[in-house]
Amino acid sequence: MQNENQSIPIGTPTHPEVLYQLGLKTFSSKNFEQAANYFNQAIQADSKQPHYWLALGLVSQAQGKFDEAAGYFCKALELNPNFARAYYQLGTLYQIKGSLHEAAANFSLALKFLPDFPQAWNNLGSVLNLQGKIDEATVAFCEAVRLKPDYVLAYNNLGSAYQSQARICEAESCYRKSIELQPDNIYAHFGLGHALMVQWKMEEAEKVLRRALFLDPGNIPVLNNLAYSLKEQSKHVEAASVYQHALSLKPNGLKAFIGAHLMLPAIYSNAIELFAVRKRYTEGLKTLRGNTENFLEIESKELLSGLNWTNFYLAYQGQDDKSMQVEYAHFVADILRVAAPDLMQPLKQDPTVSQRRLRIGFLSSFMRDCTVGSYFKSWVTSLDRGMFEIYCYHIGHIQDQVTQEFAHASDCYKHLAGDVEHVGRQIKKDQLDILIYPEVGMDQGAFVLAAMRLAPIQCAAWGHPVTTGHANMDYFFSSALMEPENAQAHYSEQLILLEGIGTCYLKPVLPSPAKRSDFSLPEERVLYLCPQSLYKIHPDNDRLMLEILARNKNAVLVFFQATDMSITRAFMKRLGNVFDESRMEKSGQIKMLPRMAHENYLRVNMLCDVMLDTLHWSGGNTTLDALACGLPVVTMPGEFMRGRQSYGMLKCMGLNELIAHDDKDYVEIATRLGTDSAWHQQVVQHINTSSDVIFAVETPLRQMEQFFAAALNARPLSSPSDNNCN
Structure with missing residues (x-):
């Protein structure tokens, strides 16, 4: 870069605007040193032009000299306090440095002076998304694509935001629009594949992900999602091959390693195959545990993403799964103690708990019209509000009218999206007294969150009726009518038996008859x-x-x-x-x-x-x-x-x-x-x-209320009465 005391070579134009245009031309050719030379000469000729300083800042930014670039952008703003592009570039620098508040402030200033600035709307949306302000981010991305209908990056970002809001059909539409505009966009194919998987359109997801793999053969996230889509279609040989390919590219890739060793089919051809698969799973679990140290070298976010797995189909083999559940839960805890150690620390009970309503949280991916939603809805809607302050955390992708019932019945309802670390921190901030997971094991995120310590007392229930194996899960709610005499031996948690069927289940209203x-x-x-x-x-x-x-x-x-x-x-x-x-x-x-x-x-x-x-x-x-x-x-x-x-x-x-x-x-x-x-x-x-x-019986709810109060006051818990059909 030329300093002020350097002379200008003979034959070089001296008009500042000509020098500026020459600088832009060489900058676009990535000849950054020459571009800086031209911009410096333009500034020597006329130092009052803010766009010259902006251009010089862009060169410094492209060279990785961020502090120097920031100085040039600030100089441009001194000359023109309404310079939207300078605010935008300054915001970009803050975004790169991770200073999200300052980045958002500068993007907002850029839009104040130039509202029709699609790139600023897109970047503002990205920052808001990183801040967890998903609704505001969505508005920003929508404005970006409105202003620039061919804005592929903004469509991809909008699709991701919609997915975070469980607006899956809208997300799918955004990714398809992005692919229409740019058929070889790998991010859009990956996003579309994921959106289709969430909707359980596995066959279609496979096709999209294979296209993504053609575009980027070494993309490990694509390989992992492709393998998962194959697994869920019972194409286990192909799925195993894809997982192994991912491992050949990255031998300590956690997600691929888990998939390759713990994959289970949905349907068994016969009992012989079932026992062969169980034996293979047992051996795979030992291999996984034996390689724990190798995974700890991976960056924390990738570790957390790699744990995005559930052994859902294991319980359908009809065997005693306690030892395997405990073994896998210990593995997850070992990873979390490295990837998110603060979320694994013990929590003390709030000493003021006796002076206020108890804060009871419910975390589920299925707060909607489905088996779990129907079975456990009364636990949220019918608890005594004079005693309890109810928090609902919905982490699923689908929301419907039943979701609204959960929301209306809660003192605080949150649809939490994003990685498990972000979700865990959001929950921990609410300082719950008790946190309940109705169905640990059906959803990947819920299983990992259940391994953390997010409340002083944590409980699971029989939405997925098998022990979690987690050391941080204290109690397991079940039905006294349904458990065998030796039930406690099947659980790593302390078993709490509720009377009757364990919930207040309203009798379905029968429709008109059919033929x-x-x-x-x-x-x-x-x-x-x-x-x-x-x-x-x-x-x-x-x-x-x-x-x-x-x-x-x-x-x-x-x-x-x-x-x-x-x-x-x-x-x-x-x-x-x-x-x-x-x-x-x-x-x-x-x-x-x-x-x-x-x-x-x-x-x-x-x-x-x-x-x-x-x-x-x-x-x-x-x-x-x-x-x-x-x-x-x-x-x-x-x-x-x-x-x-x-x-x-x-x-x-x-x-x-x-x-x-x-x-x-x-x-x-x-x-x-x-x-x-x-x-x-x-x-x-x-x-x-x-x-x-068996319908609309409130006894289990009253017993649950007694349990909450007793657990927090360290009183002995009463056993259910012998009459379990009240």
């Missing part, structure tokens, strides 16, 4: 409904269902399709193999219905004759819906709570005749219900007259 033909169901056949998610149907169920069909030639099994058709195809293939092995003639004994709205789902229940409960993992919401519709449910209790939910409901209603003692008994009860019309009608009448004992 079987409305759903293409056969008129003269006996319909055995098995409405569980297909991954819940353990291979042990197959032989029982086959025996029921063999005993009643007029019987038809009715299932519902999975969200992803690959799971449906895998399940149907397994059933087909069972038919072939038994040499049973196929004559329309299987009916697979499409997914449908809840009203129509209830109508199907009303049209069927019997519900077949599944072994090892019984119905919860599905059983409550069936009983509300007067549909008899045949069940056989399992070893763990997750296989005993229907058992508890039927026992509470005095319907012991529908509870099987063994496989033979199960087939006998199901067959009789389908062939003995008089007994079937007697059972239906019993259901209709006694189902109120």
Whole structure:
């Protein structure tokens, strides 16, 4: 860069504007030294022009001389306090340095003097996003694309903001617009792939992510998401290959390592495969634990992102998972103690807790119209507001009318987006007394957050009825009716048994009746409904269902399709193999219905004759819906709570005749219900007259309130009464 005492070479133009234009030309060619030379000469000729100083600052910024650049931008503003572009560049420097407050202030000043400045709106949105002000960031990005309809970067940023707000369809639209404008934009393909995965459109997500991988073959986040989309389509060989490729590029990549060693299928072809997979998983868990030290070299944010995993399908194997859950939870804790140590520290109880309402938090990804939302909504909506101040933290991508019920029932409702570290810090700031996770294990983020210490007392519940294994999870709420006698042995947490079914569940309002033909169901056949998610149907169920069909030639099994058709195809293939092995003639004994709205789902229940409960993992919401519709449910209790939910409901209603003692008994009860019309009608009448004992019962809520008060006052906790059906 030329100093003031350097002479200008002979033949160089001396008009400042000409020098300035020459500087811009050489700057665009990335010849920064020559560009600075020209701008310095322009300033020597006329030092009162703010855009000359701005240009010189841009050169310094491009060279990484940020302090020097800031000085030049400030000089430009001295000459022109209304210079929007100088404020913008100064804001960019602050943004690079991580000074978000100063960056936002300068971008705002730029927009004050030049409102139609799309780049300033985009950068302001980026800063607001980093500050956690997602709603304001979204407004800024919207303004950027309004002013510049071909602004690819702003569309990508807007898509990301929409995803953070659970506005997934709008996010998808933004990414598609970005790809339309710039077909080779890798970020847009990655964002679109993620948005499709969130909507469980795995097949479409795979196509988009493969395109992203074509654009950038070594992109590890793309590889990891592609592998995940393949895994969820039951393409396990391909998924494993993609994870291994990611590991070949980065051997200590945590997300790929977990995926490669702990991947589980949704559907097993038979029991032999199930046990082989379980053995492989056990070995993979040991390998993961043995490599813990290798992962600790990774930057903290990448570590936290790598933990974005859940062993959801493990519990559907029907085995005792406590030791494996504890082992994996210890691994997660080891990582978190390095990546976010302050979020793992013990918390003391607030000494003023007795002088105010207790602050109770609920954290879930499923505060919406779904199984978890329906089952646990009353825990939020019906607690005594005179005693408790309720905080709800929704970390899921989908919001609906049930979400609004959670929000309206809360003293403080927050939809928290972003990485788990950000979410954890937001929760910890609220200084809760007790934090409750209704379904640890169903969502990746919730599982990691549950490992942290965000409240002095932390509780899990049976939205996913298996122990978390986390040392920082103190209690586990469950139903006294549904747990076996040795239940505590299945949990690393202290088990708290609530009376009845453990929640105040309102009886569904039945819709107007329909005809079987409305759903293409056969008129003269006996319909055995098995409405569980297909991954819940353990291979042990197959032989029982086959025996029921063999005993009643007029019987038809009715299932519902999975969200992803690959799971449906895998399940149907397994059933087909069972038919072939038994040499049973196929004559329309299987009916697979499409997914449908809840009203129509209830109508199907009303049209069927019997519900077949599944072994090892019984119905919860599905059983409550069936009983509300007067549909008899045949069940056989399992070893763990997750296989005993229907058992508890039927026992509470005095319907012991529908509870099987063994496989033979199960087939006998199901067959009789389908062939003995008089007994079937007697059972239906019993259901209709006694189902109120499991619906809208507030006793569990009052017991929960007592637990909260006792836990915080260190009083001994009372056990539930022997009468668990009040």
